[in-house]
Structures are given as structure tokens and as C-alpha cells.
Amino acid sequence: MRYLGYTMGDPTAPLPQPTQEVHEAMGKFIEEATKAGVFLTGGGLAPVEDAVKVTLADGKFTVIDGPFTEAKELVGGWALMECRDKDEVIEWTKRFLSVLGEGESTVRQVF
């Protein structure tokens, strides 16, 4: 089963740039999850203020652009994982958060 795990963080208090230590530990963790055949792909999430919303209603497109900021803070991250079941994805998520130090991650099954 495939799951999308993402960490949004609080947009008003974005995650700080990870320390070199966390960065390296995360690299190792991703390597481990890849070797286990669990981590398929993943990446960072830019602040939600920078997001673009594209809407189609009544035959008209509306594009709402977030205010452009210079902020380079990493607000969150996401990962597509292939796990046997929910319990396994929970365990991988716990390990991910342990590497991060603290935080909250939402996991949703994708299909």
C-alpha cells in the first residue's frame, strides 16, 4: 500500500533550516528507507503563503498567487512510501520524526 506522509509545520513558525547534524542523519534515514524498498520519492514543501491556487468555476479560471516572500525556510516535507500496512507506515513516520527531533506528520493512503 502506498502512503503520502507530509509535515506542514506551522506556517507562522516555519521549521528552521536543519542543522548539519540533522541533515546528515536525515540523509542516512532516507538511505535506510530506500534500501528497505519503502521510500519511493519525496521532497520539501515551500511555505503555504507561496502556494498558488488555481480554481475553475463557472467556466472561469482564477489563479490566486500567494504573496511572494524571500523566505527560504523549509516549511515542510513529503514522502511517498510503500508499506505493508498502516502500522508499518506509522513506525517509519515515528523514525522520521525522531530524526527530525520533533514535529507532526500526517499520513494518508494514496491510490
Next chain:
Amino acid sequence: MLPGVVTEQTHAAIESVVRMESARLIAGLARYTGDVVLAEELAQDAVVAALEQWPESGVPRNSGAWLMTVAKRRAIDLFRRNSELHRKYAQIGRALEVEGDSVTPDFDRAFTDTIDDDLLRLIFTACHPVLAVQARVALTLRLLGGLTTAEIARAYLATDATIAQRIVRAKKTLASAQVPFEVPDAAERPARLASVLEVIYLIFNEGYSATAGEDWMRPALCEDAVRLGRMLAQLMPDEPEVHGLAALMEIQASRVRARTGPSGQPVLLLDQDRRRWDRLLISRGLAALDRAEQLGGARGPYALQAAIAACHARAFRAQDTDWARITGLYATLAEVMPSPVIELNRAVAVSMAYGPQAGLDLLDSLAAEPSLHGYHLLPSVRGDLLMKLGRPREARAEFERAAAMTGNRAERELTQERAREAANLAALATAAGDG
């Protein structure tokens, strides 16, 4: 939340952790003891301890190291009790004792540094040619996949006792043959690697088109095999056929969703709704195929099969399929790995590229092949080509033969359905002839 619910969650969580850690735990212990069988028993002891303690204490942060520490303690106890045991064991026991009970960062690092090599040794041991193929499959799922005996039994529709016995026998064989816990040397390596790849692909295939039972596929088994393939590709990044197999499985697995209809009936490749194919798995498969070819493995049997699968994967509509290229790939595959089954597939490709009569001619040259006797796909393909040639009466007989030959219910129903279609067409043709 109800206490009962909490307990249940904890148990499920513990089982998950145990399964995730199982292969690394056994591999690490096998290196310490030089004995896979003993390693598995020690790992079991550690798991029992976890199942006793974790519901109370919670799952420890570093669960893998926890399990390893407990298993090491058991090893020391064991070595102390069995003074007659090999001197090597005693030495190991002392070494472990000096290391102490605590999980030191050094130990973690040492463990991480060698774990890839240990896992590789474990795979080669589980797939050792001294074992019967079925035993290799069971042991690989048990030791590398972390599946319990009951789970393997469920996957293979066997009884727990059968699988348990198979694993016990396999372990006895490994012990009596004194199979060393090592990665084979250069001379032995190609044949030994072939066995590893064969075992993983057998697991995949049992999931992809189950040879027995009610369901046409058991996707969980496919997922286990794909995982093992990915793991192996990371452990042996320079072996082209490892990537070839990974590519083949990823691409085939990309079709799982499209291979069954709403009531679970099989949907054949050319009838599948390609929008339901998993694009992520396709890109992973194509990337793995690229790697295999870059490593000089374009003529490897798995890479060739992956290249054929890739031709299908690249075609957004069935009619876009490059059948001429597929025909060429099958011809190469037949050279590299002569097999009547490959010839059968080549006949199908030829019929698609150059018309059903060309396919039928090739097929009929295979009919005398003794190894195809009893192979249900021969009459099934023959029936298909006869239908295309407007010979439904003969086609019906072929489909009926095919239905009688397969052990899989879903597949039998599919061929029976085609026999009925052929019969209807034949009746129509007769009626038209009469009129």
C-alpha cells in the same frame, strides 16, 4: 480510547517493528555467530522478549539495537551453558561480554557499516543451491522478508505445518551441509546470483499470477518481491541483472490495478485500461532498466524481459505497441535463454507484428515440444490466433483444452468464457452458412 484498543495497537505496532528489524537482526547475529540457524533462534528469543516487555514499556526508540542487545545476551547465556560448544562460540561469547550490555554508539556504527554486507550474505545463504527451490523461497520470505510462518502459509495456500516443516528441513540442510555465512567468490558468484534472482522472481510470479486458488493475483506477495528486488539493487548496485530484475518487477507491478476487473476477473494486457497503470512504478522500472543497460547488461535475461515489458509500458494505447521491437527482443531472449515458453511468447509477438497466420505457423512448430505438454497457455494462445483467423470452431476446442489444464479458478473462468464466445461465433457462422 478504550484500553483494549490501545493494547491491540501496541501489538500491531510491535509486530510491525519486529518485521522491519527481522532481516537486519538475523543478518547481524549470523555474522557474530557464523550460523544462520542459531542467529534465527536468537532473534526469535529477542522477539519473544519484546512481545513480553514492550506492551508495558512501549516500543523503544532504537528498537533494532534493543533486539540485538537482548539476542546477544541470550547468545552469551547459551555459550556459557553449552561448554562443549565449538571454541569459536566461546570466543565470540567473551568478545560480546567485553562489549557489554549497553548499546554503544560504536556498536551502532559497526553494525551499520557491516549490515549491508551481512544482509547480502543472508540472501545468498537463504538462496543456497543446496536447498530445494521451494525451501529457498520459504527461507527468503522468512529471513529477508520478515514474514511469519503463518503469513508464508497464507501466501502459498499451504498449512502452517507444511511451511514450518519446510523451514525446519531447510535449516537442517544448511547446518549439515555446513554452508558458510558468506558472499560467494567471483567464480561461484554468477550461478549463485542467478539463484537469488530466480527465488525473488518466483515469489513475484506467485503473487502476479497465482498458480492455485481462487484469486488471480496476490498483490501482497508481489509487493514483498518488489521490496526484496529494491533491497538487492541497493546492496549490489553494480550487477546489471539485479537492476534488470528490479525493472521487470516494477513494470509488471505497475499493471496490478489494471489486471483485474470489478469482480476480480483477470483483464489481459491488451484489454487493460492503461490509465490505471502506476506511472511512478513505470518510471522507476524504466530507470532501473536504463541502469542495467548502462552497466552492459542489455542481453541479460531479466533486462531483456524488462525491455519487453517497457515496450508495453511506453505505449499509452495498446495499438501504439512497438511489436516489431518486441519480436526482436524475444528473438534475442530465445538465443540467450532458449525456452519453449519464450518461443510461445515470441509467436504471440510475431502474430501482432506480422499477422495471426505468421504467429500460428511459429506456434505449430512448437506443438511437438514435450516441455509444453500440459502448459495451458499453448492451447489458449492457439485459440486466440484461430479466432483472429476466423476459425472459431477450432478455437473453441483449444480454449476448452486450456480451461481443463489450468489450476487457477479465475484463469479457468476466463478461458471458459472465451470458449463460449468461440462457440457462439461458430454457431453464427453455421447459421449464416445455412442461410
